[in-house]
Amino acid sequence: MTLWHRSLKILQAIAQQRSYRFRLNSFKGFVSLALVGVILSVALAACGGNEANSSTETPNASPVSASKQNVELTLVSFAVTKAAHEAIIPKFVEQWKKEHNQTVTFKQSYGGSGSQTRAVIDGLEADVVHLALAGDTEKIQKAGLIESGWEKEVPNNGIVSKSVAAIITRSGNPKNIKTWADLEKDGVKLITADPKTSGIAKWNFLALWNSVIKTGGDEAKATEFVTKVYKNVPILTKDAREATDAFAKQGQGDVLINYENEVILAQQKGEKVDYVVPEVNISIDNPIAVVDKNVDKHGTREVAEGFVKFLYSPEAQQEFVKLGFRPVDEKLAQTKEVTDKYPKVKTLGIVQDFGGWSEVDKKFFADGGIFDQVQAKIKR
Template sequence: MSQRLHAALAATTAALLGLTACSSPSTAAPPDGSTAETLRIVGFAVPEAANKAIGEAFNQTEAGQGVSFQTSYGASGDQSRSVVAGLDADYVHFSVASDVTRLVEEGLVAEDWDQGENAGVVSSSVVVFGVRDGNPKGIRSWADLVRPGVEIITPNPASSGAARWNALAAWGQVVADGGTEQEAAEYLDQFFANVVALPNSGRDATTGFLAGTGDVLMAYENEAILAAQHGQGFEYVVPETTLLIENPGTILVDATPAAEDWLEFVLSDAGQREFALKGFRPIRDGVDFGGVVEGSADPTDPFPQVPHLLTIEDDFVDWPTLTEKFFAEEGGIVTEAIAHSGKATR
């Protein structure tokens, strides 16, 4: 692209929490006479652990007997472009809907992929602030993020879907509080002026924060919970106004037959239970995950109600509209804010 947003963080390892870039859940033996299938999953980095747990549960079902997994995880935009370039996939799980739209335009995914009851969404979370132990900078609100001396780490919107959710939340909270769009743009300028690192993905941002970069990590709630589950936790704040993150997932038009059973299982209560236990908010009410999620700020109330929860549909129209408005290479509101901060090169 003509305008590239560079990462200020050198570390791009995907080794956080012992998760590998390619992995395979244990696979139950197929019934006599059946043929084993390999399901190729391509996703953004953050849900790798959840998808692995779902895979293990799926293998215990009749439909999942004998199914093995070949996986690839990375920054959402990069993964989407890799599938277009020829990376084999049966099922994709991306951060933002626009990364699936790219595959629709290439004829790799059906145009009606998001017409089901779940509207194409397979996992959800909210934008939170990760902070250092004891919250020494006293970060509680969006206003605190733009105080002088507060250092923020957030992923790069050029490659990361997580970065786009973070930036939209930062802009949207101003308008939701009665501010004008101009005031929201000015807030973004202040926000990105305090950003000290733009890593490639949400997982890379977490790795950088755990290594000591920044005072505040812009993150998915589930990413903070997962880190705590693996003994690398950090405190996090759910702001009073934040954005509902809805991650899309779908199968490709030439997917192996097991892919349809997989997607059905992902959307089932059993699949959503595994998401919840890894820190994702179930995509619908009534999913029984036992009521306790280890690693959350309050394990017995892991997904507290957000007083002012923004959504794409209610506050940003849709992904095609907001992608042009906020992330266009020329004139996008977020693109311009990062350029004003001096963290972009042409």
């Protein structure tokens, strides 16, 4: 383009001189200026043609990220995945650099799944969201940021990590808590998060509800049970991390419901934790999704999809297992390491048993739903 730029400058100078001396009654001047205009147009078209050709050299590459040596991704996730992602991200960065000669850096945000969902809808420009439940991802889809069918673009219907609910007790289990039913006893104080802001709190509520339904109870009995249990909750925290801090650091409550992976992680850090994994339980399934509108805006689709794909790799799934998540890969789930590590659950409920997240949110957690009705009956 250097030669064309020089030619254009010369032509522009000629045009300026000609136009300065141009007279309407000068036919010769008119023709000269017209010729300059034609030449100038041809030069501009040639330049434009070269630019068009250069932009089609890599038709499959992301229009922005492919031309960048460094690419930044924003990952928005729920609180308890932080340790796992901090172990996995460096492995992905190393692999991507080796395969694509690009350096990927990450902005990371962790918090209650409900709060994170609202933040993304309100303008937090996440490239990838890893949330506590598919219902939160669906809310982002309904807001127009994620295209429909996101769960079909990756393995396992978009579920990349999973766990079950665990009941954590004080040392020695002085209240003798063994099952969900023990949580309705008088004198038992339970710490759990608020389902209005926390994904785990929704899972906790469903685990309690599921424990009645899966053992032959009806919805009236389930409502009565969860009402008694929530009467024993002195405080509803914002998210799982705050619930853990209230129980472990501030000494509040006799028991805590939390993800099993959180308990395992605490034990790995040297903490002594007494806990029970009830035999009737709920499969806590956590989805991953690319935020289509944002990656297209940022030009990061290729890298974002690469990261999501990497999370399903044996290498990444092994990191999830190390940090207490149950594997989504069935082959890995059958290994001795996994079967020795995790107590067997005899009766495992799934959210589809209750109609999927759209129905669950509407029935239990929407304004005026069963959770609000339960709370209205409780005098704190």
